Amino acid sequence: MTDSIPRLGFGTWARTGADGVAAILYALETGYRHLDTAQSYGTEQSVGEAMRQSGLRRDEIFVTTKIKVDNLGPGKLLPSLRQSCDTIGVDQVDLTLIHWPAPHGRIEPEVYLEQLAEAREAARTRMIGVSNFTIALLEKAEAILGKRAVATNQIELNPLFQNRKLADHCNKRGILVTCYQPVAQGRMGDIEQMRLVAERHEATVEQVALAYELSKGYAAIPTSSKPERIRSNWQAHMLSLTAADIETIDALPQSLRAIDPAGAPLWD
Ligand SMILES: NC(=O)c1ccc[n+]([C@@H]2O[C@H](COP(=O)([O-])OP(=O)(O)OC[C@H]3O[C@@H](n4cnc5c(N)ncnc54)[C@H](OP(=O)(O)O)[C@@H]3O)[C@@H](O)[C@H]2O)c1
Known part of the structure; x- marks a missing residue:
């Protein structure tokens, strides 16, 4: 496995139990080589089980997990990541993210970001990153961890919520x-411009969304419980949109953020 993050990954939220293992295994058989789990999803075990059943070598699969808010306090992060590795059944994961910044800033970013760097030094994770971080928090993270230390910021982003200001900042940094x-979450079927682009390419609107995100240089981690969708989402990496398609999608009216829990940071 090189140091790059495979751009099309498989999300595992809700992929629990035997059905979850079957879906993740199907994703690996289809060609996905990046699995996105989290301590709070209850899917670390399914990820490990599917990896073993796949017969793929450990170094052929890129595994991301995320540290939950309960494990951000002093002395908690590294033991929790060791537990995640044990649950998955690996010595180290490829990427560990802070899932959410501590709600209402109750724990200073230094406390958990320094522990995240320690986890990398302890070889429990090859790379580190963050999720749901704002521009202000990314700037703090860079000051604490150094330039280029944060491999990724995992954020809500799709054609209906392009999160442009934050994405532009990430690109620049x-x-x-x-x-x-x-x-x-399959909500784009009624968007006429998306349907027209999809028809032109004999593709689904979901494939168009994924191709759009990949064309911007982003990574994307769709999930599905259904084999035909797992497969068709994967095939999006072969779809090339034209500059005109991309302009059309860039200009779509934007909807509200879908994931905005209590305690979320002050969004950009
Ligand atoms: N860092 C964070 O805070 C955070 C937050 C949310 C999610 N995530 C990660 O991101 C991953 C993806 O996000 P998500 O699961 O919220 O959203 P998503 O991948 O955009 O949507 C998944 C949902 O859309 C449906 N779907 C998938 N492919 C489809 C297709 N081709 N056509 C129609 N419907 C389709 C699936 O239903 P079926 O199962 O019925 O196909 C599923 O309910 C998660 O699994 C998780 O790993 C991270």
Whole structure:
């Protein structure tokens, strides 16, 4: 596995139990080589089980996990990541993210970001990054960890919520944008411009969304419980949009953010 993050990954939220293992295994058989899990999803075990059943070598699969808010306090992060590695059944993960900044700034970013760097030094994770970080928090992270230390910021982003200000900042700072909700949970079927682009390419609107995100240089981690969708989402990496398609999608009216829990940071 090189140091780059595979751009089209498989999200694992809700992929629990035997059905979850089957979906993740199907994703690996289809060609996905990046699995996105989190301590709070209850899918670390399914990820490990599917990896073992796949027969792929450990170094053929890129595994991301995320540290939950309960494990951000002093002395908690590294033991929790060791537990995540044990649950998955690996010595180290490829990428560890802070899932959410501490709600209401109750824990200073130094406390958990320094522990994240220690986890990398302890070889429990090859790379480190963040999720749901704002521009102000990314600037703090860079000051604490150094330039280029934050490999990615995983954020909500799809054609209906392009999160442009934050994505532009990440691009400028050399931080890979990883899009969550990249197929807008299947909500794009009624958007005429998306349907027209999809028809022109004999593709689905979800494939168009993923191709759009990849064309911007972002990573995307769609999930599905259904084999035909797991496969068709994967095939999006072969779809090339034209500059006109991209302009059309750039100009779509934007909807509200879908994921905005209590305690979320002050968004940009
Ligand atoms: N860092 C964070 O805070 C954060 C937040 C949210 C998500 N995530 C990560 O990002 C991943 C993806 O986000 P997400 O699961 O919220 O959203 P998503 O991937 O945009 O949407 C998944 C949903 O859309 C449906 N779907 C998938 N492909 C489809 C297709 N081709 N056509 C129609 N419907 C389709 C799936 O239903 P079916 O199962 O019925 O196909 C599923 O309910 C998660 O699994 C998780 O790993 C991270």
